[in-house]
Amino acid sequence: xxxxxxxxxLCTNKAKxxxxxxxxxxxxxxxDVGSGRGYIAKEISKYGKNVQCLDVKDHNLTDLxxxxxxxxxxxxxxxSFDTVLVCYVLxxxxxxxxxxxxxxxxxxxxxxxxxxNADSLLTKPLDILFNRLHxxxxxxxxxxxxxxxxxxxxxxxxxxxxxxxVEKQWFYPGVEHIMFVVDKV
Numbered sequence: 001x002x003x004x005x006x007x008x009x010l011c012t013n014k015a016k017x018x019x020x021x022x023x024x025x026x027x028x029x030x031x032d033v034g035s036g037r038g039y040i041a042k043e044i045s046k047y048g049k050n051v052q053c054l055d056v057k058d059h060n061l062t063d064l065x066x067x068x069x070x071x072x073x074x075x076x077x078x079x080s081f082d083t084v085l086v087c088y089v090l091x092x093x094x095x096x097x098x099x100x101x102x103x104x105x106x107x108x109x110x111x112x113x114x115x116x117n118a119d120s121l122l123t124k125p126l127d128i129l130f131n132r133l134h135x136x137x138x139x140x141x142x143x144x145x146x147x148x149x150x151x152x153x154x155x156x157x158x159x160x161x162x163x164x165x166v167e168k169q170w171f172y173p174g175v176e177h178i179m180f181v182v183d184k185v
Contacts, residue, residue: 008061015039017167018087022112023047025161025181028082033074033103034089038062044085052081074102081106087114088177091141097151104155110183111157114166116142117176126175145178157182 018040026049032041035053038060045051045064053066054074060066069075071093084107090096103111124140143151145162152159161181168177 011037011039012043014167015043018114019043019047021163021166021179022085022114022181025110025112026083026085027110028108029080030083030085031074031076031081031103031106033084033086033099034092035060035064035066038064038066040085040087052076072098072102074106076106078105079108082108083110083112085112088116090115091143092138093141094139096141096143097155100151100155104157104184107184110160110181113148113180113182115148115178115180117145117164117178122175148178148180152180152182156185158185 023044026044029050029052030041030044031052031054032038032044033054035041035055036059038053039062041051041053041064042062051064053060053062053064054069055066056069056071058066058068067075072095084103086100086103090099090113093099100111100113124142145164149159149162159180159182161179163179164176166177166179
């Protein structure tokens with residue numbers, strides 16, 4: 001019980017840090033892709049935003065709505081959400097570009113993406129460790145900042161903001177987290 005309480009506290013603190021970084025970029029209704037336990041979505045909803053959770057498994061510990069999907073085709077119509085949030089999810093996808101295209105499809109305007117920098121030496125070993133502890137697959141599809149920028153340009157996305165070193169965690173040392181804010185052109 002004590003460990004799960006500590007873990008929940010760590011997760012809710014991380015959700016607060018993520019909101020502090022991206023809150024000013026969120027517009028309208030939000031789809032949280034790969035929402036996990038739902039703590040980030042719940043934090044966003046505290047500020048009056050309508051948030052829909054989406055994941056491949058039900059780990060949701062909130063009262064927010066969750067839709068389960070196959071990890072490939074997002075089960076919503078094109079342009080269903082003003083903002084699509086993707087927090088540390090793309091490196092878990094077998095086809096990160098395909099998932100990103102789906103996120104763009106269901107977004108009216110904005111995408112907010114948090115990812116680990118592939119150039120950080122500890123990214124892969126720590127990701128394997130933490131995800132195996134929670135039974136989460138990770139094909140390790142990490143990319144560097146320059147690789148993400150090229151991908152966004154190929155997908156005709158306008159980069160609004162890139163912020164390095166966001167929401168650092170003491171239990172994830174040496175791993176750089178990056179926030180990208182992109183708009184459909």
